Amino acid sequence: MEGTGEKLNEGYEAVFGSRFMAGGGVIDYPCPKYALNRAFNLFIRLLFRFNFNDTTNAFKAYRATTLQGLRPLPRAALQLSPSNCR
Numbered sequence: 001m002e003g004t005g006e007k008l009n010e011g012y013e014a015v016f017g018s019r020f021m022a023g024g025g026v027i028d029y030p031c032p033k034y035a036l037n038r039a040f041n042l043f044i045r046l047l048f049r050f051n052f053n054d055t056t057n058a059f060k061a062y063r064a065t066t067l068q069g070l071r072p073l074p075r076a077a078l079q080l081s082p083s084n085c086r
Helices: 004-009 031-048 064-068
Strands: 014-017 059-062
Touching (some): 004 014, 004 059, 059 064
């Protein structure tokens, strides 16, 4: 995905791309898969009233510091027991 590194260097935390927008594209993508993908995206857009062009977005780039900040909570913080439920 061209320009991804530049956007991250400009300070963006995440960069997303879509094969179905201007400048996007695919190579050797089977026609039946393309048709099903577009139909699925339309279905999801109508069902959830999203205005996204590509809900199955597979082109993502994240800044390393952003990912480090997304670490899961420690296991002890997620445990529910009668002693901590009042």
